Amino acid sequence: GYIQEHYFIDLVRKAEDSVCVNIVVNSKIIINRIVSKLEENNIPLTNVTFSIQFTNSIWVRDYGPFYIEMDGELRIVDFHYYQKVFFYRPIDDLFPTLYAFKNDIDFNFLPNFFVTLQGGNYFSDGNGIGFVADRIFEHDNPHLSNETVKKLIK
Numbered sequence: 001g002y003i004q005e006h007y008f009i010d011l012v013r014k015a016e017d018s019v020c021v022n023i024v025v026n027s028k029i030i031i032n033r034i035v036s037k038l039e040e041n042n043i044p045l046t047n048v049t050f051s052i053q054f055t056n057s058i059w060v061r062d063y064g065p066f067y068i069e070m071d072g073e074l075r076i077v078d079f080h081y082y083q084k085v086f087f088y089r090p091i092d093d094l095f096p097t098l099y100a101f102k103n104d105i106d107f108n109f110l111p112n113f114f115v116t117l118q119g120g121n122y123f124s125d126g127n128g129i130g131f132v133a134d135r136i137f138e139h140d141n142p143h144l145s146n147e148t149v150k151k152l153i154k
Contacts, residue, residue, distance in 0.1 A: 009041050016047045024051045024060070024099070053099060056089035062118040063089070065096035065107075076100040076107040079117035079153075082140055115152040116140040122153075130154075 015021050025031055031050045038045060057063075063081040067074060078096035081089070091098075093112070100107035111117075117140070121133040132153065137146045144152075 063092040
């Protein structure tokens with residue numbers, strides 16, 4: 001959104017010289033606006049790429065891909081995204097798999113059938129240690145034992 005625009009510009013400014021920044025939007029018009037804003041702010045586009053992919057909402061932190069490294073390769077795991085009965089968002093739930101497929105990244109869709117995990121309830125230290133909020137056990141996966149949930153996430 002326009003209100004958060006300065007935040008995203010700062011985020012890209014800080015990240016683009018260290019990592020590849022992939023910005024996901026739902027139209028070419030938005031790409032043109034972002035490119036214009038980045039150029040206005042003297043931010044090089046060398047490490048910035050764009051993907052066009054539709055979503056149901058903005059909550060990519062919750063439904064977005066879980067990245068893992070396996071055999072030296074980047075891969076994506078797609079967990080089932082929490083859905084309330086009245087706010088079902090099927091495109092958001094499939095976003096990680098569609099993104100991986102579209103960007104030629106190996107993916108695992110199988111966990112989507114077994115365990116619900118929102119990204120906002122998960123944190124990784126980047127060194128192989130993951131932390132989850134208790135809500136994923138009782139609230140999001142009441143049909144599974146805590147040990148089963150842990151194994152499926154691992």
